Amino acid sequence: MFRSPFVSSPPHLVSLRLGRSNWIVTELLLLMAMTCLGVSVQAAPIETNTVQTLISQRKVDELKKLGPEVLPVMARLYESSNEADRTRIAETFYQLGWKSAEAKRVLMKDVHTQNQYLRLQVQWALGRVSNDVDVVEVLLSNMQNDANPLFRDKAACALAYDQIHLTEKQKVRLYQGLIQSLRDSKRDVRRIALLALSIQTGQTKNFNPDAPADQREASIREWEKWLEEYKSNL
Amino acid sequence: MARRVQIQLVIVGLLLASQAAAQLNSSNILVSYSFDDGDLATGPDTFSVFAHAKGTVALSLTSHLSGYRSIEIRDVAGDGDFPELQGYFHRRDKGKLFLHFALMTAAPHEELNIALAGPEWFTLRKDGIGFWLKSQDGYLCQVSDSMPKKLFLLSPFVWYVVNVAYDIDRGTYDLAIDKEGQPKPIVSLSGQMNAPNQPGSVVDKFSFIGDKGEDTSNATYYVDDVVVGTDEAVVQLPFVAPGRRKLFIDYWNESQRRLRSQPGPLEVIELSDLGIRSREIQLLRDEGLWDLLLQLISGKKRRADIPRDLSAESSQLLQAVDFWKDACEAMTKGEAKAALSGFEKADQLIPSGKIYGMDAVLALAALGAWQEVDNRLGRIYSIWQGDLRFPVALAKIGLARQNLDEAEQWLREPAERVPDELGRSLLRRLRSGEIDENTLEALRNRFPDNWTDRIRDALIAEEYFFVLLWKNQTSEAQQFAERMLVRYQTLGIPSSKWLERLGDVLFLMNNFSGALERYDESLKEDSRNTGVLVKLSDVYFRLGDLEGERLYREKIYGKLSQE
Numbered sequence: 189m190f191r192s193p194f195v196s197s198p199p200h201l202v203s204l205r206l207g208r209s210n211w212i213v214t215e216l217l218l219l220m221a222m223t224c225l226g227v228s229v230q231a232a233p234i235e236t237n238t239v240q241t242l243i244s245q246r247k248v249d250e251l252k253k254l255g256p257e258v259l260p261v262m263a264r265l266y267e268s269s270n271e272a273d274r275t276r277i278a279e280t281f282y283q284l285g286w287k288s289a290e291a292k293r294v295l296m297k298d299v300h301t302q303n304q305y306l307r308l309q310v311q312w313a314l315g316r317v318s319n320d321v322d323v324v325e326v327l328l329s330n331m332q333n334d335a336n337p338l339f340r341d342k343a344a345c346a347l348a349y350d351q352i353h354l355t356e357k358q359k360v361r362l363y364q365g366l367i368q369s370l371r372d373s374k375r376d377v378r379r380i381a382l383l384a385l386s387i388q389t390g391q392t393k394n395f396n397p398d399a400p401a402d403q404r405e406a407s408i409r410e411w412e413k414w415l416e417e418y419k420s421n422l
Numbered sequence: 423m424a425r426r427v428q429i430q431l432v433i434v435g436l437l438l439a440s441q442a443a444a445q446l447n448s449s450n451i452l453v454s455y456s457f458d459d460g461d462l463a464t465g466p467d468t469f470s471v472f473a474h475a476k477g478t479v480a481l482s483l484t485s486h487l488s489g490y491r492s493i494e495i496r497d498v499a500g501d502g503d504f505p506e507l508q509g510y511f512h513r514r515d516k517g518k519l520f521l522h523f524a525l526m527t528a529a530p531h532e533e534l535n536i537a538l539a540g541p542e543w544f545t546l547r548k549d550g551i552g553f554w555l556k557s558q559d560g561y562l563c564q565v566s567d568s569m570p571k572k573l574f575l576l577s578p579f580v581w582y583v584v585n586v587a588y589d590i591d592r593g594t595y596d597l598a599i600d601k602e603g604q605p606k607p608i609v610s611l612s613g614q615m616n617a618p619n620q621p622g623s624v625v626d627k628f629s630f631i632g633d634k635g636e637d638t639s640n641a642t643y644y645v646d647d648v649v650v651g652t653d654e655a656v657v658q659l660p661f662v663a664p665g666r667r668k669l670f671i672d673y674w675n676e677s678q679r680r681l682r683s684q685p686g687p688l689e690v691i692e693l694s695d696l697g698i699r700s701r702e703i704q705l706l707r708d709e710g711l712w713d714l715l716l717q718l719i720s721g722k723k724r725r726a727d728i729p730r731d732l733s734a735e736s737s738q739l740l741q742a743v744d745f746w747k748d749a750c751e752a753m754t755k756g757e758a759k760a761a762l763s764g765f766e767k768a769d770q771l772i773p774s775g776k777i778y779g780m781d782a783v784l785a786l787a788a789l790g791a792w793q794e795v796d797n798r799l800g801r802i803y804s805i806w807q808g809d810l811r812f813p814v815a816l817a818k819i820g821l822a823r824q825n826l827d828e829a830e831q832w833l834r835e836p837a838e839r840v841p842d843e844l845g846r847s848l849l850r851r852l853r854s855g856e857i858d859e860n861t862l863e864a865l866r867n868r869f870p871d872n873w874t875d876r877i878r879d880a881l882i883a884e885e886y887f888f889v890l891l892w893k894n895q896t897s898e899a900q901q902f903a904e905r906m907l908v909r910y911q912t913l914g915i916p917s918s919k920w921l922e923r924l925g926d927v928l929f930l931m932n933n934f935s936g937a938l939e940r941y942d943e944s945l946k947e948d949s950r951n952t953g954v955l956v957k958l959s960d961v962y963f964r965l966g967d968l969e970g971e972r973l974y975r976e977k978i979y980g981k982l983s984q985e
């Protein structure tokens with residue numbers, strides 16, 4: 189561990205900003221886009237080369253300025269790129285955090301790729317471009333069934349942190365899948381499912397992935413009861 | 423006067439609303455704002471106002487429940503930020519807390535969020551959000567047991583008075599909400615689980631916002647008569663300046679002392695610290711694990727990324743690095759016990775990684791296990807003697823023991839040996855805090871004979887300055903800071919940090935005009951240093967310039983003015 193610069197701001201000032209950002213569950217999202225909508229009729233078409241350059245230079249703020257019209261261009265670029273470039277474009281979709289059917293469509297094609305770098309970026313980006321139920325389904329499936337523990341783990345990460353467009357109602361499927369995974373025969377799946385649940389809800393219901401099956405079952409029933417109540421409040 | 427009358431009314435309201443409410447009087451009140459009087463200074467002990475885009479937080483004369491003013495929070499969708507009134511009170515980790523406020527929305531279908539939270543800020547977890555109200559599809563909802571629960575359909579331009587009796591120990595609350603013009607409460611709930619269903623969840627702040635950052639809300643709503651009280655008398659320090667019960671410089675000084683008195687892991691400056699020498703480097707390269715090692719060190723990869731089909735030796739090396747990295751993170755979070763366990767595991771796997779043993783000693787120091795600290799120090803003394811980080815480690819232990827003399831003794835000699843030679847851009851990077859692998863490598867190549875002197879400079883000088891400051895040796899601290907400043911300026915290295923330190927020591931010596939000069943110079947060199955802004959606010963306060971005091975304070979905490 190290398191020493192970081194000495195802290196010159198009082199910690200409470202630093203945490204002030206941190207704390208504020210915690211409220212922020214999503215980034216600029218669609219309404220930055222909406223401001224651009226008004227001028228879109230007269231705006232010049234976005235050049236593919238411009239987008240390609242901005243992505244390669246990681247200039248996300250510049251891409252944001254182009255508004256959501258950049259998304260179909262990025263999707264087309266994605267389809268015609270090699271794996272390394274697709275990885276970078278997926279990462280850019282993630283950073284933009286804008287909903288896009290085109291982005292979802294192209295990313296879904298790589299959601300089972302064995303290219304580690306591409307797979308992780310795709311899994312992380314999907315929830316930030318779409319709130320469709322099949323995105324949650326495929327991530328749940330990867331979390332439970334992928335042969336590679338790393339892909340399972342990172343799918344759980346995506347379910348925990350990146351499903352930013354889900355409504356309270358849409359979260360039902362997410363919770364259902366995670367609770368169901370607590371019964372998985374693989375210990376690591378039980379562990380990561382619990383982690384995702386606890387990040388989403390702030391609680392564990394005393395579930396211990398290493399406990400004997402009957403003890404685990406008791407906690408799972410608590411979770412199921414909780415989910416029923418959650419649904420009844422929608 | 424109007425404020426005092428309001429508080430009385432509110433206390434009556436609280437007592438009526440909550441069966442559990444204890445007798446409240448002024449000694450039980452942590453926070454009370456009716457927004458009618460002029461004393462509404464922002465600050466670390468009052469509240470902050472965030473309005474950095476089109477949204478606003480302003481005093482409103484047009485709508486109020488009591489007195490003649492309320493707060494209007496107006497969010498604007500798509501402007502890239504959300505306005506916020508965020509208030510602070512004395513941290514509460516047990517007993518009961520009572521929250522009272524009045525709320526009126528102009529647009530029930532626009533999202534608003536109101537929360538009580540703790541040191542984990544506005545997150546759904548223990549010590550994060552405790553109590554949370556939000557509007558959703560026109561309904562006011564409470565978030566209880568990690569789920570939103572509808573309370574009632576909001577009416578526009580109607581005042582609602584909210585009373586919460588929050589039981590910290592049980593993690594539950596009673597909630598009563600009155601609607602303007604209705605004789606009985608429209609909500610009267612008891613024993614509701616707190617937001618994350620976590621008993622013992624600490625609270626120390628509240629917040630009123632529109633949306634949570636999705637930037638979709640066009641809410642306009644009004645808040646009046648905010649009161650936070652407790653079931654026991656609370657001793658609160660008086661305000662010493664607007665918005666603060668201590669001067670900013672005192673908060674800063676205390677936080678530095680707290681930070682530096684908590685031993686952290688020692689800096690790694692060689693791979694051999696991790697038991698990785700040329701033979702191990704070759705082995706890792708041969709097995710295609712070199713990049714993985716670097717990523718484990720930087721935290722970009724974790725244990726799950728270590729493949730299973732590799733030699734036992736490589737596996738042990740990588741696992742040790744991973745345990746150590748986890749332990750470093752635990753240590754930074756103040757989880758010394760978990761950190762100790764990680765360092766010890768790493769040490770057992772790779773005993774030749776000398777940093778593991780030393781970090782374990784520092785974790786023991788953090789736990790206050792002094793006898794074990796001394797035992798283990800004795801065991802590793804021979805391999806650490808002569809290492810430039812050894813005095814730093816011993817000073818850290820001295821600080822943790824609250825023994826400033828011991829800390830100073832270890833630091834004095836190496837700090838005074840800080841070299842005077844002319845430097846290069848490398849030194850600039852080093853002294854600006856950019857200590858990373860590349861800098862170190864370049865440094866070793868450029869100064870093969872005395873590169874360690876440069877590291878010592880960066881590691882020790884500030885530590886030594888603070889120890890002098892805390893020993894009240896202000897003259898010595900001033901002289902040391904001046905020497906460092908001259909060195910930096912001679913070398914053409916940015917010196918804003920030492921200009922600020924000089925300002926600090928001059929302030930503590932009551933030389934406020936001198937401090938002002940130094941802080942101004944520091945800010946000219948580095949305009950991003952927000953720490954200097956609040957210290958400037960203190961300086962102007964001490965100089966009797968209240969306009970200056972306010973100007974700099976409000977640069978950080980925002981301001982509340984009439985719409």
